[in-house]
Amino acid sequence: MTPTEPFRIAIPDTDIEDLRARLARTRWPAELPGVGWSYGIPTAYVRELCEYWGSGYDWRTHEAALNRLPQFRTEIDGQRMHFTHVRSPEADALPLVLIHGWPFEDFTELIGPLTDPRAHGGDPADAFHLVIPTLPGFGFSGPTHRAGDASTERSAELIAELMAALGYDRYGAQGGDAGSFIAPQVGRVATDHVVGVHLNDPITIPSWNDDGSGYSASDQKKLAYLQDWSSRDTSGYAGMHSTRPQTLAPAMSDSPAALLAWVLDIVNTFKDPAKATPTDAIDRDMLLTNLSVLWFTDTAGSSMRLYKESQQWGAELSNSGVPTGVAVFPGNHTVRGIAERQNSLVHWSEFERGGHFAAMEAPDLLTADLREFFRKLR
Numbered sequence: 021m022t023p024t025e026p027f028r029i030a031i032p033d034t035d036i037e038d039l040r041a042r043l044a045r046t047r048w049p050a051e052l053p054g055v056g057w058s059y060g061i062p063t064a065y066v067r068e069l070c071e072y073w074g075s076g077y078d079w080r081t082h083e084a085a086l087n088r089l090p091q092f093r094t095e096i097d098g099q100r101m102h103f104t105h106v107r108s109p110e111a112d113a114l115p116l117v118l119i120h121g122w123p124f125e126d127f128t129e130l131i132g133p134l135t136d137p138r139a140h141g142g143d144p145a146d147a148f149h150l151v152i153p154t155l156p157g158f159g160f161s162g163p164t165h166r167a168g169d170a171s172t173e174r175s176a177e178l179i180a181e182l183m184a185a186l187g188y189d190r191y192g193a194q195g196g197d198a199g200s201f202i203a204p205q206v207g208r209v210a211t212d213h214v215v216g217v218h219l220n221d222p223i224t225i226p227s228w229n230d231d232g233s234g235y236s237a238s239d240q241k242k243l244a245y246l247q248d249w250s251s252r253d254t255s256g257y258a259g260m261h262s263t264r265p266q267t268l269a270p271a272m273s274d275s276p277a278a279l280l281a282w283v284l285d286i287v288n289t290f291k292d293p294a295k296a297t298p299t300d301a302i303d304r305d306m307l308l309t310n311l312s313v314l315w316f317t318d319t320a321g322s323s324m325r326l327y328k329e330s331q332q333w334g335a336e337l338s339n340s341g342v343p344t345g346v347a348v349f350p351g352n353h354t355v356r357g358i359a360e361r362q363n364s365l366v367h368w369s370e371f372e373r374g375g376h377f378a379a380m381e382a383p384d385l386l387t388a389d390l391r392e393f394f395r396k397l398r
Contacts, residue, residue, distance in 0.1 A: 021095065021097075022096075023094070024185070024186075025092060026090070027102060028087055030083075039312075040074045042275065042276050043074035043276055046070060046275070046277040048063060048277075051063040051064065057288065061281050061285035066277060069280060069304070070276070070277050070280060073280070079309075079312055082309040082312070085128075086309075089131070090104065090105055091104050091160075092105055096185075097178070099161070099165075099174075100162050101156070101182060102159060103152060103153040104151070105151050105186070106131055106135050106152075108135040108150075109138075109147075110144050110145075110147035113148050114148050114215070114394060114397075115150075115151065115186075115188040115191035116149065116151070116191060116193070116194060116390075116394070117192070118379075119153065119175075120198075120199055121195070121199045121200070122323060122324070122326055123320070124158075124159075124310040125380065127379050129383035130150075130383050130386065131150060133383075133384075134147070134390065134391075135148060137391070142391065148390075151183065151186065151188070155170075155202075155326070156174065157322040157326060158317075158319050159313045159317050160313070162319065162322075163319055163322035164322055164325060169329075170322065170326045170328075170329050170330075171326065171329040171330040172201040172205060172326065172332050173205060173330065173331060175202050175205075176203075177209055179206055180206050180213070183213070189213055192215055192218065193216075194220075195218075195219060196220040196378060196379070197376065198223075199219075200220070201330065201332045203217050204337070204342075204344065204362070204363060208338065211340050214342050215342075216342060216343045216393065217342050217343070217363070218345045218367075218389070219347070220348075220376075220378040220379075221349055221352040221354055221376050222359055224354050225246065226246055226355065227336060230247075230358075232244075236356065239356055242355045245353055257286050265321065265324035268282075272320035273318055279314065280311055283311060283320075284307065287307070287377065291377060292373060292381055294350065294373070301377075302381055306380060337362045339361070339364060340363075342363075343367075344364055344365050345365075345367030345368070345369075345389070346359055346363075346365065346368050347370075347378065347385070347386060348368070348370045348371065349373075349375050349378050349381075349382065350371070350372065350374065351375050367393045374386075
């Protein structure tokens, strides 16, 4: 591992001007009237957001906010790693690594309450030191350069090495989406160092011959959905990412409108189903800030390699024995029976609001659940 260096975001003015010019020159396709979201993301909705992105959204304001967080970059085995590292003012805080998925999970709203609960109406005994890595192929970690480096397995190895290099001998791990594969894998490769793993809406992929024996009625319903998932119109994005990510990459790299349409259609699929649109579920500027990071770093294309290269999708995963907690949000399809088989499940919570992007949709609920779960493991 190369020495860790402080990192500060400084996007050139020319890149911002280029983004605005590309948005202004977008050639908009014809749209069928009255079909809503049934044909995919509505062009009118994309156009409205792109117009705001180009003329109303202020990147510099959000860049400055990001730069108020202590960020660093290092290199581990040839792969650049960007990460945010926020130490708690509480000396006995528990180190915790927060692991995002695809296309992003913004943990900004969790940082204050988790690192300094005393200042946010919480118990200082629940404090965490936070490490928030950017996965290989994403954002300021830059694109990957070797086949396999974008996989969830490789990410887990790199994160375990990063935590060791930072001097954390005992820590927790949290993840959702792809992070729900990576966090348990960190527990497998660094079992003696991980005190607990917390997952939100973990992805549980059934084996082809899983008949649901012994599952609850709720689990059997979710199992039937997952076993039929590949035939659903909402599964198309995953098929593309896992087979032809390089085919889609030029559109994502060349057109910010294409990037926004593709990503937010997927966000819409997994957000809180009670919310009408992605921007009803998640703050508009938060979404555009995360899209801007993918755009300015030109990593939307490389980020999709995660689907192509990961071997954990649908595999029978071993149980590390690390105590594991799960938080379930509306719209999820987590099969508890599978989660129990693959993890040492000691905590299970269900919530009535929020969605797949819990840190962005319901940060208060996720914060409270993290505090409760790790309170028993400190």
